[in-house]
Amino acid sequence: MTFVVPIGPQHPALKEPEFFRFEVRGEEIVDVDIHLGYAHRGIEEAFSRRNYKHNIYLSERICGICNVVHSTTYCQAVEQLAGVEPPERAKYIRAIIMELERIHSHLLWLGIAAHQIGFNTLFMLAWRDREYVMDLREMISGGRVHSATNTIGGVRRDVKIEHVPTFLRGLEKLEQSTNYYINLFKSDRTILARCTNLGVLSKEDAIKFCTVGPTARASGLKTDIRRDDPYGAYDALSFDVAIERDGDVWAKGMVRLREILESIQIVRQALKEMPGGPIRIRVGLQIPPNETIERTEAPRGELLYYIRSNGTEIPERVRVRTPTYGNFASMKSMFVGGTIAEIPIVIWGIDPCFACNDRVTLVDSRTGKTRIASFDELRRWRK
Amino acid sequence: MHSNEVATLVKKHVDDIRIVDDRCLFATSDKQRLENILRALRVQKVTHISAITGVDTGNVVEVIYHFDCQPAELNLKIPLPKDDLKIPTITEIFPGAIMYERDLMEMLGVKVEGHPDPRRLFLPDDWPEGEYPLRKEWREKSK
Amino acid sequence: MMEVVNFVINSLIFPGLLFASLVGLLYVxxxxxxxxxxxxxxxxxxxQEYLDMGKLLSKEDIxxxxxxxxVFNTVPLIALGAIVAVMLFLPITSAQPALTSVADLIVIIYMLNIPAICIMLGGYSSGSPFGASGAGRYVVQLLSYEFVFILAIIAVVARVGSLSLGTVVGYQVQQGWLVLDWRLLPAAIAALIAAQxxxxxxxxxxxxxxxxxxxxxLTEYSGPKLAIWRLAYDIETIVVAGLLAALFFGGPTAYVIGGTQIPGVVDFLVKTLAIVLFTTTLxxxxxxxxxxxxLKFYWSFAALLAIISLVLVLAVP
Incomplete structure (x- = not known):
């Protein structure tokens, strides 16, 4: 006999509202169904009602964690539409902030992953180190999380020469603690017991379901937009693409930890090789009819923007495909055959960043039936 | 494959090709020839579909498939007139497109024929039938 | 008459409910x-635990x-009652507990399981999938640690030759702590793992x-009922630590340092705190x-330790 375990929309294992309906037999998962849409804000439609300038800030608010990569992708796409090239220095500053964002996102992942397997000490330590990154970001952009640095045609704030020594010290500290976490990840027996051989995504399935980012790289797929389709300053920067072969949660964690080290190297390199010159050029907002796509490597994988302009200040259509959206199709093959205890860490394994809205699923515990309550129904109950 | 290689590959199935640069190209075709293109891409080991975009241009809904051909990105446009909004599913050849096709169905009302799981994805279950939020008509109405 | 008054004082004030809750909350x-x-x-x-307790008790009972x-409403109280009763069987001020019987170790083992069974009943009767799942896991966990815990106690009993905790403590006063006895060291480690x-x-x-x-x-519990669960859990912490202290670490001993008499209860508090801090570190x-x-860990490694100890005790006089 199977019974239904609802995970979400509100559940301690999920940091954002999303609903997973697991059918389990004893502790074993036999089926999973994912309901999206709890935080759907109609961003794509909102894009086509604002002008290009306002949209920078809208794109930054799609995701709290990876906001810079969203605004960078958007700005690069609009620059392509307008046929302008941002100054070299701006490209390097963008790369620095995007890499800092990747470090902070991966440390955040590490902390929550540790919490999901009940290792709260590691959770607190990882988030303590994340503070260093936030401080560095605040120093160069003025914002700890939302940097608001990007603009069409460049960036708004320069990296000052007196910031560089502080920067290098901060990176030094981060490198030390990341190496420590890598050692811990390789040697701690409870971590190994909880993370190896579960949520396995085979290389064939990773290809079949078009997974992106660290999830794909952990299954042995060497994909990284920074290397495959270089944008901004990444053409000039050298780095390795971290891949693991096992496809389990441990491999996904290891890929992310090694990417932190790569990102630290990229930031150092960018600080050293950054050319002088202006940081932005002015771009008129009347953009001729055109269309373009822009792809970047967000911390969670490939991020795609498609923009079509129509000669006015307002875009005709903006399509955003976030990396988590690309990874959902592969989730079923990670869960089926696993146990309830694995659910939180396997969900977190793809580093989901949910975006989407308005409904609640209720489980009637006497009959075991689920039903969906609409927003109107909820409003009636409140009265 | 780079842009010109992709262009040679799909040339006989498409009407016009616009090569933007070495790693990006746009092509327009129709739904009868869609499967031929997919098969041709598949033979060349193109496995990754980045996204499916739907654009309402007035009387026509353009469905744009974004294929990652490593490194070139092929953007394949299929214009569909609004009185015949039907397109065959591509999930048999590209299973990763399952979510994008559900998105396309609910947001623009394009009927994807043969889709294995044609439920709503983002919109609530009590969303009225026949209302598609990314259509031009809907925008006029909701202003 | 005196006996009744004594019993009431013992169970409600010292070493019963009041003392146990004050120390338990403080230790947590x-x-x-x-x-x-x-x-x-x-x-x-x-x-903080006192504040939390006050907050929970002042909330609406839902x-x-x-x-x-x-069942759902009464199990917290039964669990609290059982765990406070164990407090009376523990040697706290001296080798002699407040209540004694010929074989009080058996009573203690039984009483210590009542809160666990209460938690399961509460979980199954809560009508929530999380409650049922938690209770199911608790059954498995009980099956794993309890065997090890009992084996470790049997090793001690075999060494001392008595089922009375008072005698075990008395034996250690003369012969030294049992944890320092090489035959019983594995049993002590197994018991600490079981306590975790x-x-x-x-x-x-x-x-x-x-x-x-x-x-x-405990997912569906809230307010005062949750407060009682928390209290029972916090007292269980000190009870388990106190039992381990009495079994392996000499129990409460009164010392004379520089002419001042240090009562046994101080020794009890120090030893239990040390054991609690050890579990905290782990x-x-x-x-x-x-x-x-x-389950695998308990039935292989921990059980093996306890069995080795038992065999050593029986084989090496």
């Missing part, structure tokens, strides 16, 4: 503070619809793993195991 508060420092946080003040039953599981601490906090099944069997350096891994 210390545990939380130490945990905070280990994790590079400031942590809550050590009296019972969810599917959980409306006598009994107290639901990482890596064995599986039945209440918050990121997987919310709060396990829980902060590990990740949670899965239930099957925990």
């Amino acid at each position: 508060g210390i545990d939380r503070k130490v945990t905070g420092h280990m994790q590079h946080r400031i942590g809550p003040p050590i009296w 019972t969810p619809g599917p959980a409306q039953s006598l 599981g009994k107290l639901l601490r990482v890596p064995f906090d599986i039945p209440e793993a918050e990121s997987e099944i919310v709060h396990g069997a 829980r902060n350096i590990m990740a949670r195991l899965r239930i099957d891994q925990a």
